[in-house]
Amino acid sequence: QKEVEQNSGPLSVPEGAIASLNCTYSDRGSQSFFWYRQYSGKSPELIMFIYSNGDKEDGRFTAQLNKASQYVSLLIRDSQPSDSATYLCAVNMDQAGTALIFGKGTTLSVSS
Amino acid sequence: EPEVTQTPSHQVTQMGQEVILRCVPISNHLYFYWYRQILGQKVEFLVSFYNNEISEKSEIFDDQFSVERPDGSNFTLKIRSTKLEDSAMYFCASNRQPNEKLFFGSGTQLSVL
Numbered sequence: 001q002k003e004v005e006q007n008s009g010p011l012s013v014p015e016g017a018i019a020s021l022n023c024t025y026s027d028r029g030s031q032s033f034f035w036y037r038q039y040s041g042k043s044p045e046l047i048m049f050i051y052s053n054g055d056k057e058d059g060r061f062t063a064q065l066n067k068a069s070q071y072v073s074l075l076i077r078d079s080q081p082s083d084s085a086t087y088l089c090a091v092n093m094d095q096a097g098t099a100l101i102f103g104k105g106t107t108l109s110v111s112s
Numbered sequence: 113e114p115e116v117t118q119t120p121s122h123q124v125t126q127m128g129q130e131v132i133l134r135c136v137p138i139s140n141h142l143y144f145y146w147y148r149q150i151l152g153q154k155v156e157f158l159v160s161f162y163n164n165e166i167s168e169k170s171e172i173f174d175d176q177f178s179v180e181r182p183d184g185s186n187f188t189l190k191i192r193s194t195k196l197e198d199s200a201m202y203f204c205a206s207n208r209q210p211n212e213k214l215f216f217g218s219g220t221q222l223s224v225l
Contacts, residue, residue: 032211043203043216044155051211088155098143098160098168098210105154 002027002093006103015112019076023089023103026070032092033065035074037085038105044088048074079110114138116217118204124223125194133189133220135204143167144187145205145214146179155203160210161187194224 003026013019021035032051036044048063050056050072056063062075072091076083086105093101117136125131137144146158160167161179178190187206191198204217 034214038155043219045216046213049213090155092211098145098162099157099170100147100214101157102155 002091002101004089004091004101004103006087006089006106008104009107010109011106012109012111013079015079015081015110017079017110019079019083019108019110021074021076021087021089021106021108023072023074023091024070025072025089025091025093025101027091027093028067028070030067030070030091030093033063033072034090034092034100035061035063035072036088036090036102037083038088039085044090044102047087076108079108081110081112084108084110114215116204116206116215118202118217118220120220121218122221122223124225127196127224128193131191131194131222133191133202133204133222135187135189135217136185137187137204137206138215139185141206141208141215143207143210144179144181146189147203147205147216148172148200149203149219150197150200158189191222194222196224198222199224 005024035048038044050063050065060077064073088105089103090100144161149155159169159173201219203219
């Protein structure tokens, strides 16, 4: 069974702080890793993707991947109240496959 | 930015009825998908479609479900005989290649009574 695990939260951080979101996945052969943001009642919106071990930065967001530990994380610097949402980790576990396996998501609350 | 369009935004149906959910993927995309999200639960993969045939499907996508690209722009999901547990938000999505950014539509909220 291919699984993506996330803490459901809520994760509460004050405005301006760093939010750290974590995700583990079951399939060691997984190739592609994505972070989506989902506001209540809305569709998922891609924030970051990462394919290689290490860090990838895009503005206030940094994705980190450690394939040996089967672990991927998302750091949000200078968190804003508008970042309050559910963050979904998604993994393509099959190099030739098309299906993204999603975690349940971590709810982030940024207080002003 | 181009968008994936889904209609209707809400669909209410009686148990046992057939429903068709419609989607217009982004025009230059080659891969089309259906995902669903039951309230409070995770986004679940149903099916992917490429070159006019199913590429991959999940255990959820049983004989009650079918997909079709009836013309050059539309992509549909049909549920033949709806069950209460089919109530969910259904998202259509598309991309150019499987490992590229997946563009989601705004979803169809299906309620089976």
